[in-house]
Amino acid sequence: MPTFVYMTRCDGCGECVDICPSDIMHIDRTYRRAYNIEPNFCWECYSCVKACPQHAIDVRGYADFAPLGHSVRVLREEEKGMISWKIKYRDGRVKEFRFPIRTTPWGSIKPPADYTVPDAAGLGTALLAHEPEALEVDALPTLPLSRNNKV
Amino acid sequence: MALFSSRKTRFVDSDILIIGGGFGGCGATYESRYWGRNLKIVLVEKANIERSGAVAHGLSAINCYMGMRWDENRPEDHVRYARNDLMGLVREDLVFDIARHVDATVHKFEEWGLPIMKNQETGRYLREGRWQIMIHGESYKPIIAEAARKSASEVYNRIMVTHLLLDKTRPDRVAGAVGFSVRDGNYYVFRAKAVIVAAGGASHIYKARSIGEGVGRTWYAPWSSASAYGLLIPVGVKMTQMENKIVLARFKDGYGPVGAWFLLLKAYATNAYGERYEEARFEEIKALVGKYAEQQPVPTCLRNHAMLEEIKAGRGPIYMQTQASLDSREKEEIGWEDFLDMTIGQAVVWASQNIDPKEKPSELITSEPYIMGSHATCSGAWASGPEDCAPADYQWGYNRMMSIDGLFGAGDTIGGSAHKFSSGSFTEGRIAGKSAVRYVTERSGERPEVDEAEIKRLEETIFMPLENYTVGRNEIVAGSVSPSYISPLQGLQRLEKIMDEYAGGISTFYTANEPMLRRGLELLSMLKEDLQKLGAEDLHQLQRAWELNHRVWTSESVTRHTLYRQETRWPGYYYRADYPKLDDVEWHVFTASRYDPKSGEWDMSKLPVHHIVD
Ligand SMILES: Cc1cc2nc3c(=O)[nH]c(=O)nc-3n(C[C@H](O)[C@H](O)[C@H](O)COP(=O)(O)OP(=O)(O)OC[C@H]3O[C@@H](n4cnc5c(N)ncnc54)[C@H](O)[C@@H]3O)c2cc1C
Numbered sequence: 110m111p112t113f114v115y116m117t118r119c120d121g122c123g124e125c126v127d128i129c130p131s132d133i134m135h136i137d138r139t140y141r142r143a144y145n146i147e148p149n150f151c152w153e154c155y156s157c158v159k160a161c162p163q164h165a166i167d168v169r170g171y172a173d174f175a176p177l178g179h180s181v182r183v184l185r186e187e188e189k190g191m192i193s194w195k196i197k198y199r200d201g202r203v204k205e206f207r208f209p210i211r212t213t214p215w216g217s218i219k220p221p222a223d224y225t226v227p228d229a230a231g232l233g234t235a236l237l238a239h240e241p242e243a244l245e246v247d248a249l250p251t252l253p254l255s256r257n258n259k260v
Numbered sequence: 261m262a263l264f265s266s267r268k269t270r271f272v273d274s275d276i277l278i279i280g281g282g283f284g285g286c287g288a289t290y291e292s293r294y295w296g297r298n299l300k301i302v303l304v305e306k307a308n309i310e311r312s313g314a315v316a317h318g319l320s321a322i323n324c325y326m327g328m329r330w331d332e333n334r335p336e337d338h339v340r341y342a343r344n345d346l347m348g349l350v351r352e353d354l355v356f357d358i359a360r361h362v363d364a365t366v367h368k369f370e371e372w373g374l375p376i377m378k379n380q381e382t383g384r385y386l387r388e389g390r391w392q393i394m395i396h397g398e399s400y401k402p403i404i405a406e407a408a409r410k411s412a413s414e415v416y417n418r419i420m421v422t423h424l425l426l427d428k429t430r431p432d433r434v435a436g437a438v439g440f441s442v443r444d445g446n447y448y449v450f451r452a453k454a455v456i457v458a459a460g461g462a463s464h465i466y467k468a469r470s471i472g473e474g475v476g477r478t479w480y481a482p483w484s485s486a487s488a489y490g491l492l493i494p495v496g497v498k499m500t501q502m503e504n505k506i507v508l509a510r511f512k513d514g515y516g517p518v519g520a521w522f523l524l525l526k527a528y529a530t531n532a533y534g535e536r537y538e539e540a541r542f543e544e545i546k547a548l549v550g551k552y553a554e555q556q557p558v559p560t561c562l563r564n565h566a567m568l569e570e571i572k573a574g575r576g577p578i579y580m581q582t583q584a585s586l587d588s589r590e591k592e593e594i595g596w597e598d599f600l601d602m603t604i605g606q607a608v609v610w611a612s613q614n615i616d617p618k619e620k621p622s623e624l625i626t627s628e629p630y631i632m633g634s635h636a637t638c639s640g641a642w643a644s645g646p647e648d649c650a651p652a653d654y655q656w657g658y659n660r661m662m663s664i665d666g667l668f669g670a671g672d673t674i675g676g677s678a679h680k681f682s683s684g685s686f687t688e689g690r691i692a693g694k695s696a697v698r699y700v701t702e703r704s705g706e707r708p709e710v711d712e713a714e715i716k717r718l719e720e721t722i723f724m725p726l727e728n729y730t731v732g733r734n735e736i737v738a739g740s741v742s743p744s745y746i747s748p749l750q751g752l753q754r755l756e757k758i759m760d761e762y763a764g765g766i767s768t769f770y771t772a773n774e775p776m777l778r779r780g781l782e783l784l785s786m787l788k789e790d791l792q793k794l795g796a797e798d799l800h801q802l803q804r805a806w807e808l809n810h811r812v813w814t815s816e817s818v819t820r821h822t823l824y825r826q827e828t829r830w831p832g833y834y835y836r837a838d839y840p841k842l843d844d845v846e847w848h849v850f851t852a853s854r855y856d857p858k859s860g861e862w863d864m865s866k867l868p869v870h871h872i873v874d
Pocket residue numbers: 279280281282283284285304305306307309312313314315319320321322323324419420421422458459460461479480481483484485487488517602603634635670671672673680681682683685
């Protein structure tokens with residue numbers, strides 16, 4: 110059923126509800142724990158799995174084409190800027206991978222308003238923010254207008 | 261209504277309203293703040309911008325990067341590539357405009373912390389192919405979202421935008437948008453001087469290949485619900501190339517992308533008997549599409565076509581021969597990261613079916629069709645081009661403004677410009693953002709007025725499915741069968757069946773003809789009437805109801821455009837059985853449509869294709 114939640118691990122914090130792009134992680138009113146209300150609208154995007162502080166969410170591949178017995182588990186460590194995967198095959202083989210996710214501290218992006226206010230005349234040009242410097246070429250390419258309207 | 265009597269109306273005023281916080285929307289938010297320091301910039305999103313849109317997983321490549329600083333490509337080269345891939349028809353001004361700015365966007369992404377892989381020998385970005393670069397992109401979306409949050413005056417998550425608002429006295433000028441909170445059910449009225457729509461493309465227009473739980477595992481996200489078009493069409497925005505649906509050859513069932521496997525890892529496709537079928541079909545393809553068959557790289561649709569013919573000839577399954585290419589740990593990691601970063605479901609399929617790509621080939625198949633404007637396809641709104649290089653009849657004042665004053669768009673929303681992908685969509689958002697600032701600044705005295713009566717009318721329309729359910733539910737004992745309402749899912753299944761059977765879906769091998777399309781339109785018009793009778797049992801289902809509404813409007817437009825273009829321009833994307841060949845004499849044009857909200861009539865027309873690059 111794409112994602113499912115282990116009863117004993119979930120504490121009902123709602124992080125998964127907050128993040129799911131499909132709006133399908135909901136809190137069950139009786140158990141006060143989360144579950145996937147619409148497995149057939151789940152993309153197996155793992156956004157909820159990565160966000161769950163209790164590691165209570167797992168994925169069981171779609172029943173209509175994924176035989177049982179596999180698992181793809183993830184640990185996303187924001188502070189370390191790394192993500193780790195453990196893939197278990199139906200026949201028991203295991204593969205592990207670890208990849209970087211970010212090279213700068215979270216929250217470190219410089220907001221556009223912290224740059225010098227652009228010249229008012231700039232608004233009428235084709236240049237976007239930080240150009241031409243950010244292009245790392247001398248000038249923004251253009252096409253001569255005379256070549257226009259050739260059908 | 262008793263259940264929802266606590267509903268409040270919230271008014272949110274802004275200078276610039278951005279609808280959809282995906283790649284286009286985040287780019288638009290950043291750029292509007294850069295140029296409009298004192299403007300109120302509001303971003304509204306139906307999910308949570310931290311992980312919303314087509315890039316919720318992340319991505320493993322940036323598919324649009326020129327590398328001008330290393331002389332790798334010029335923007336003109338990209339125009340030629342996109343034009344070839346789309347069988348001659350792209351808005352060259354728009355493609356050029358994105359290509360010339362996109363490098364700056366990517367350099368900013370790297371500065372913000374996106375890990376871009378490097379070629380150890382040259383020190384340059386590691387190329388997947390001529391246009392693509394490899395990234396460790398699991399956090400691509402959260403990084404972009406951080407930049408957008410720091411730029412917007414306010415971000416509203418979990419608001420489903422349902423309709424655009426037009427000016428009370430000038431119906432050709434935008435005035436804002438309305439929607440509802442999926443969390444508390446409040447009614448939101450956004451009033452703005454300029455609006456940028458960046459609400460993403462469409463999956464689930466056509467019946468998916470999967471039949472059960474797995475129908476959510478489409479290639480384009482199940483939440484790509486056609487709002488980019490469903491918001492525009494009903495208010496009379498001119499649309500283009502809506503027939504240009506895209507079909508993708510992907511790993512079977514998991515929909516894992518094939519780009520890195522073909523281009524970087526040099527895996528290749530064969531039929532079940534190990535034969536490389538593409539070359540063998542060259543002459544036959546040339547007879548259909550003429551000179552376009554000779555282009556390099558071979559257009560995406562023609563490669564699909566070769567695969568489809570091979571499957572029809574009974575020589576499937578088609579396989580990606582992955583074994584030989586994973587000859588080192590490094591390559592194995594690249595292969596797996598490709599999916600773990602952007603299509604985890606494919607890794608799940610491999611694990612469950614005991615497929616180790618180092619040992620076994622893996623099945624490929626063509627997907628159901630999708631509607632979008634940012635990939636190897638270009639459906640969307642007809643937009644004004646760049647001031648400095650657009651042909652005169654592609655230019656009406658503000659770059660990326662549509663046929664309604666003050667209404668801008670980016671990413672999947674804007675038609676005619678294929679091959680933008682993530683970086684190009686963000687870049688187009690930046691272009692639209694700057695334009696919107698200019699528009700608002702130059703018309704600083706202007707404040708559009710919204711019609712109170714219209715606001716009231718839309719409120720009733722938006723929440724009607726809740727009422728339909730509350731009333732209808734009392735007629736029956738229990739269960740999902742009611743004589744007076746259908747659920748959003750039931751409506752979606754009807755839509756997908758109509759489009760699949762009559763408008764070129766998988767069950768006809770993407771083939772349609774005029775009688776089929778006309779029959780499809782007849783059934784769609786009844787579905788459109790039945791949309792008044794959708795029943796939603798809660799706010800989540802109300803969101804599904806409006807997603808369906810946007811999908812149905814989009815589908816009607818797709819069907820009308822498919823009917824209008826009397827040729828088979830993109831074999832492998834779809835076929836007009838009654839016009840099986842490409843016809844450059846009559847159809848070297850863009851198709852355009854405009855729905856007239858007053859009369860309910862659709863006006864179809866041709867628009868010229870100007871070649872501004874040799
Ligand atoms: C599996 C996959 C692989 C891909 N691979 C690559 C790749 O390798 N490289 C690459 O560069 N590109 C890739 N792409 C393409 C890229 O993701 C898109 O081109 C890009 O995201 C399009 O941007 P957009 O802003 O138009 O849409 P999106 O990024 O999808 O954003 C649309 C936003 O609008 C919101 N929204 C929708 N409707 C509403 C509404 N009614 N009200 C409010 N908000 C709404 C959505 O929630 C979403 O946040 C891939 C896409 C997929 C699905």
